[in-house]
Amino acid sequence: MNIEVNQIEKYFQKNKVLNQISMTIDSGKIFCLLGASGSGKTTLLRIIMGAINAEKGEVIIDGMKVPNRTLLSRIGFMPQNDALYDELTAWDNLKFFAGLQKIEGTTFIENAEEVLQVVGLSNEKKKLVRNYSGGMKKRLSLAITLIHQPKLLLLDEPTVGVDPVLRKNIWNYLKKIREQGTTILVTTHVMDEVLECDHAALLRNGHIIANDTVENLLSATTDGRIEELFFLGENE
Numbered sequence: 001m002n003i004e005v006n007q008i009e010k011y012f013q014k015n016k017v018l019n020q021i022s023m024t025i026d027s028g029k030i031f032c033l034l035g036a037s038g039s040g041k042t043t044l045l046r047i048i049m050g051a052i053n054a055e056k057g058e059v060i061i062d063g064m065k066v067p068n069r070t071l072l073s074r075i076g077f078m079p080q081n082d083a084l085y086d087e088l089t090a091w092d093n094l095k096f097f098a099g100l101q102k103i104e105g106t107t108f109i110e111n112a113e114e115v116l117q118v119v120g121l122s123n124e125k126k127k128l129v130r131n132y133s134g135g136m137k138k139r140l141s142l143a144i145t146l147i148h149q150p151k152l153l154l155l156d157e158p159t160v161g162v163d164p165v166l167r168k169n170i171w172n173y174l175k176k177i178r179e180q181g182t183t184i185l186v187t188t189h190v191m192d193e194v195l196e197c198d199h200a201a202l203l204r205n206g207h208i209i210a211n212d213t214v215e216n217l218l219s220a221t222t223d224g225r226i227e228e229l230f231f232l233g234e235n236e
């Protein structure tokens, strides 16, 4: 699925948090949104999935204007804060959210086993979520986001609190589903993860100040270090 973001402007009260945001995300790519805390990444993600409105501009996904009900079943959105049922097991959480997407029976079981494996929770599926660590909850949220095999994934800092081995697992899976045509938009603060992406946009003070392939962005830095992306355009 491809995404067109056209001239988005968003205010919270009188604060303009997104200003003239336009970008295109091509189908089957991993696109990374970078920016300091408070730069507007989450807000932009929520506008793209249609959870909140912008004052100006529009988002078009596969030719359809957002918000659009038919698009929702094809999108997987992972918010920054987990929305899990603490008193249910991980398995029952998965079952509940899968049910909302009409994923049931053997399809549910197959999908659930696969996503639990990706996030390293196969052996912990019977535990109550209330007994999960923060990182385990994060991984379960990601599993829930993947359960209906969405064609567009919107992931808000999906690997915070996840150890390096599992993080690698998750990125390998994201790259696998990219090869199957899934489009992935991800926000991150982890610089290494930028290297896993095809394309990155850098947000500062509500503006996009850089938007290019990761390869081109890195060649624009003075010593090719990913951390430098954060400082791009700082003195302009």
Ligand SMILES: Nc1ncnc2c1ncn2[C@@H]1O[C@H](COP(=O)(O)OP(=O)(O)OP(=O)(O)O)[C@@H](O)[C@H]1O
Pocket (backbone or CB within 6 Å): 012, 013, 017, 035, 036, 037, 038, 039, 040, 041, 042, 043, 044, 080
């Ligand atoms: N519901 C809201 N009401 C008022 N202001 C908000 C609301 N949501 C976000 N903001 C403000 O909008 C700006 C952008 O916030 P946003 O959460 O999009 O940033 P972010 O780049 O995702 O930050 P982080 O990396 O810390 O998650 C911030 O100044 C924030 O305080």
